[in-house]
Amino acid sequence: MANTEIEWRDIAGFEGQYEVSNTGLVKSLKGKKERIMKPKRKKIFKRDGSTELGNEELVLSNGGVRTSKLVHRLVAQAFIPNPEIKSEVNHLDENKGNNSVENLQWSTRKENLEWGTRVERSAKAQSQAILSIDEFGTVEKIYSSMNEGGRDGYTRSSISYVLSGKRKKYKNLEWYKINNNVYSLLHRQILRRK
Numbered sequence: 160m161a162n163t164e165i166e167w168r169d170i171a172g173f174e175g176q177y178e179v180s181n182t183g184l185v186k187s188l189k190g191k192k193e194r195i196m197k198p199k200r201k202k203i204f205k206r207d208g209s210t211e212l213g214n215e216e217l218v219l220s221n222g223g224v225r226t227s228k229l230v231h232r233l234v235a236q237a238f239i240p241n242p243e244i245k246s247e248v249n250h251l252d253e254n255k256g257n258n259s260v261e262n263l264q265w266s267t268r269k270e271n272l273e274w275g276t277r278v279e280r281s282a283k284a285q286s287q288a289i290l291s292i293d294e295f296g297t298v299e300k301i302y303s304s305m306n307e308g309g310r311d312g313y314t315r316s317s318i319s320y321v322l323s324g325k326r327k328k329y330k331n332l333e334w335y336k337i338n339n340n341v342y343s344l345l346h347r348q349i350l351r352r353k
Contacts, residue, residue, distance in 0.1 A: 168237040170228075173219055179233045183258025185217055198230050200256065204323040214255045231258045241265045249274050288342030289318065291332040299332055301345050 167178040167186070177196075179185050185196045198215035215230040235241070235248040238260045245265040252262055253274070266274070289308060290301040302308040305315040313330065320326040321334040328334075337345075 166238075170219070170233055171236060173221055176221060177219055179230075179237050181234065181238050181260040183215075183230055183234055183260075185230060185233060204325060212255060215258060231255075231263055234258050234260055235263050235265060239263060239265060245270075247271045288337045288339045289322070289334055290337055290342075290345070291334050293332060298345070301337070301342060303339075303342060303346075 165184075166181045168180075169175065170177045170179050170185070176188055177185060178188065185198070186193050187196055196217055198217045200212040200215055202210050203213045204210055216227055217230060218225050218227050220226070229248075231248050231250065239248075243265070245267050247266050247268055247270075249264050249266040249271045250257060250262055251264060251274075254262070287305070288301070288303050289305060291299040291308075293299045300308075300311065302311070305318050308318055309315050317326070317329045318334050321329045322336055
C-alpha cells in the first residue's frame with residue numbers, strides 16, 4: 160500500500176478499548192500503554208490435500224467477555240460503507256493476510272465463492288488423478304479424478320478426508336493423489352492386461 164496515511168477508528172462495541180486501522184492493524188488501548196495486537200491464523204486443510212493459512216483473527220474482551228473477531232471484518236465495518244447490507248467481506252487479491260481497506264470489499268456469499276481463481280482452483284483439485292490401495296499394498300483402482308471415483312460409488316468428501324490426512328482410510332482403502340501423467344501410464348498398462 161503506497162503512501163497511505165494510517166487512520167485509526169474505534170471498533171464498534173469496544174469503543175475506547177480497541178481501535179482498527181485502514182491498514183489492517185488492531186491496537187489495544189487497555190493498560191498503561193497502547194499496543195498493536197498480533198493476530199493468529201488457523202491452518203486450513205484443503206480438499207486437494209494442501210494447506211493454507213486462514214483469515215487473521217483476534218480475541219477482544221469487554222467486561223470480561225471474550226469475543227473472537229476477524230480482522231478483515233473489523234476493517235470493513237469501520238471503513239467501508241455497506242448500503243446493500245452484504246454479509247461477507249472479500250479479499251480482492253485472495254491473500255487472507257492482506258487486510259488493508261483497499262484490498263477489501265463487501266460481498267454476498269455467492270460473490271465471495273465465485274471471486275478470482277477459486278472456481279478454477281477447485282476444478283483443478285477435483286480433476287486430480289487418484290488411486291486406492293488395499294491392506295496388502297495392492298493398487299485396487301485408479302481414477303482420473305475424484306468425480307470418477309464418485310461414479311464408482313465412493314464419495315468425494317470421504318476421499319478428500321483421506322487425501323488431506325483427516326482420515327487414514329475410506330472403505331478399508333488408502334487413497335493417494337497421483338500425477339496425471341502417472342495415471343495415463345498406469346491406465347494404459349491396465350488396458351493392455353485386459
